Amino acid sequence: MRKPPKPKVPDFESRQTLLTARRNAKMARSTHAYVRGNTSKFYDWLEQAEIRLPQGPAIWICGDCHTGNLGPVADANKRIEIQMRDLDQTVIGNPVHDLIRLGLSLATTARGSALPGVTTINMIEALFEGYVRAFDKDRAAADECGKPEVVRVVMREAVRRSWKHLARERLEDTQPTIPFGSRFWPVSKEERAEIDALFEKATYSKLATILRDRPDTGHVTVLDAAYWVKGCSSLGRLRYAVLLDVDGGVVEGDDLCLIDIKEGVKAAAPRYPGANMPRDNAERVVEGARNLSPHLGERMRAATLQGRPVILRELLPQDLKLEIEHIGQEQAQEVARYLAFVVGEAHARQMDNETRRSWLAELRRAKTKSIDAPLWLWSSIVELVGSHEVGYLEHCRRYALSAA
Structure with a gap:
């Protein structure tokens, strides 16, 4: 039986054109x-x-x-x-x-x-x-x-809701892959290499171990990654879904972790003159979340990807x-x-x-x-x-x- 052709990775301009069209339609x-x-x-x-x-x-x-x-x-x-x-x-x-x-x-x-x-x-x-x-x-x-x-x-x-609900909603099934389609697009080799390197750092791999009683010393492996076509005002920014395995085994979702990576950009909202805020846009978002939404803020980290500030957070089934x-x-x-x-x-x-x-x-x-x-x-x-x-x-x- 012939394997289906591997999806083509859209270049930056093609991706932006498609995302703009989708945003306008929404x-x-x-x-x-x-x-x-x-x-x-x-x-x-x-x-x-x-x-x-x-x-x-x-x-x-x-x-x-x-x-x-x-x-x-x-x-x-x-x-x-x-x-x-x-x-x-x-x-x-x-x-x-x-x-x-x-x-x-x-x-x-x-x-x-x-x-x-x-x-x-x-x-x-x-x-x-x-x-x-x-x-x-x-x-x-x-x-x-x-x-x-x-x-x-x-x-x-x-x-x-449980992990199965999240997997079927976001990934279409509970298998440890991200299916390509209208919501998830392939990433380039360069994008995947940067994502893999990001989670080799202890600061960010620990984000996957702090929830659901996972061992803090668990080894984190990137199973799959995709460009995530999500949101409306955020369409066109860096946005990735990353599927992680914590400590191996991939047991019924207990060791799986779905991370949302989202670019932090300059806020349109005006700040008070003299307000002491982080200059980095990802750090600003994380700090704001810790003050406004403590449940969410404790599950977020600021990082850099492709030279741009990004926010990492684990998606939980209960987040709706x-x-x-x-x-x-x-x-x-x-x-x-x-x-x-x-x-x-x-x-x-x-x-x-x-x-x-x-x-x-x-x-x-x-x-x-x-x-x-x-x-x-x-x-x-x-x-x-x-x-x-x-x-x-x-x-x-x-x-x-x-x-x-």
């Missing part, structure tokens, strides 16, 4: 997909906005806080919490940027779900309520905010994203309140008691009589929804012309 699916894939448009608006925003405490912020960047995240002991799961844009900056971007994401989800405008108003009020609650330690309990059904469902799924493409009218407020509470907790844990009380007082002082949320929050989200609707239609027009 962003043309909906306004919400356009919002998720176009972080820079949010910050372009921020530079030109005439709305006066409060200057919150200088803390680590997500910088790209939309619903898809929140979800169940497991720590090394398999404890699971809803936390931020993508920190590419993290900087020490103004916490209101996270709140506004989350509000934009929720508002475009509501519009895509054909919900009335009144529901969007209620969502923004609930968004503010949930965020403020995280700073009130007398009331700050996740159970009080109430996990919406969509969150409970994904948490139940995360708890029951919240897929909220459509939302019901009854759940809209619950989802907004709960996700804002999660973001608020990530911000609050970085503040001392005095800073937390001061920020809470500033937030409450900004409320108006016409809506149970600050006018700057409402006005910002309304302006952003309008500008992104226009941008989305223009993107679709350009995409249709290029496709033709």
